[in-house]
Amino acid sequence: MLGFPKSDGRPAARWGERLQRGLARTRELLGRDLSELFSGERIDESFFEHAESTLLAADVGVAASAFLVGKLRDTAKRGALREPRELKPALREALIDLLKPIAKPLDVTPHKPFIVMLAGVNGSGKTTSIGKIAHYYQQQGKSILLAAGDTFRAAAREQLRAWGERNNVTVVVQEAGDAAAVIFDAINAARARGIDVVLADTAGRLPTQLHLMEEIRKVKRVIAKAVPGAPHEILLVLDANTGQNSLAQVKAFDDALGVTGLVLTKLDGTARGGVICAIARDRPLPLRFIGVGEELEDLRPFDAGEFVDALLS
Numbered sequence: 017m018l019g020f021p022k023s024d025g026r027p028a029a030r031w032g033e034r035l036q037r038g039l040a041r042t043r044e045l046l047g048r049d050l051s052e053l054f055s056g057e058r059i060d061e062s063f064f065e066h067a068e069s070t071l072l073a074a075d076v077g078v079a080a081s082a083f084l085v086g087k088l089r090d091t092a093k094r095g096a097l098r099e100p101r102e103l104k105p106a107l108r109e110a111l112i113d114l115l116k117p118i119a120k121p122l123d124v125t126p127h128k129p130f131i132v133m134l135a136g137v138n139g140s141g142k143t144t145s146i147g148k149i150a151h152y153y154q155q156q157g158k159s160i161l162l163a164a165g166d167t168f169r170a171a172a173r174e175q176l177r178a179w180g181e182r183n184n185v186t187v188v189v190q191e192a193g194d195a196a197a198v199i200f201d202a203i204n205a206a207r208a209r210g211i212d213v214v215l216a217d218t219a220g221r222l223p224t225q226l227h228l229m230e231e232i233r234k235v236k237r238v239i240a241k242a243v244p245g246a247p248h249e250i251l252l253v254l255d256a257n258t259g260q261n262s263l264a265q266v267k268a269f270d271d272a273l274g275v276t277g278l279v280l281t282k283l284d285g286t287a288r289g290g291v292i293c294a295i296a297r298d299r300p301l302p303l304r305f306i307g308v309g310e311e312l313e314d315l316r317p318f319d320a321g322e323f324v325d326a327l328l329s
Contacts, residue, residue, distance in 0.1 A: 038308020
């Protein structure tokens, strides 16, 4: 079996606990600097400069850092505040205001089958995310079919097969043929069987690989021929460890495909969790899911309030 986590027999932790644990590295970096920031003696220009450098160090990005610091300036001026500790609640509120617009869970009920195509660079966690998303929607009573559209790597097909066995879900695989043909067959099978959701994997690719970007555009066109208006969702899977490079990936894949939602994985392995803020400011696409660990339940819909509370706790 490949590609899915095994239970250790312990009761599953609640999501809030998992989120706090997953964000530990980001919180450690940010919390240390914020503690120093808000324990200062007065609100002056050096305070705001320190605030901006702290946010930049957490990979919040230039535009988002400027936005958040601007919110702090406005709050301090409006409330005639003098002590830095008085601004701490304002940072939480500003972060939530920034992130709330992209906190949009994916609703798979408008179409049957609801066809989701996943894209991303090599190693972003795409195939593993498919298995976890399948589990999430199964818990909601949805029937799932997986399409092994990564025809370049035999290991990817085997990994998806393993997820299919794990979740008792059918996986459409072809040993030969291209991604478009595999996904076309999967959609027809889903329609014949009355399946609720099709999750279609595709091969990892860099935005600079123009022939591969054209290939994935072809996959999208073939899906639209099979079902007019599909794919109903194009999810881009991002590895949080890549930091600001995630934003460049979002822009490139969105320009090529018209991305409708994001999945941010591996937040537990990085101190760069602030990249969500950069995405929210510079390319505010819906963030459908975040991944904060290796367990089956460690990929869940993004909630701005939960995320900020876990980040600042």
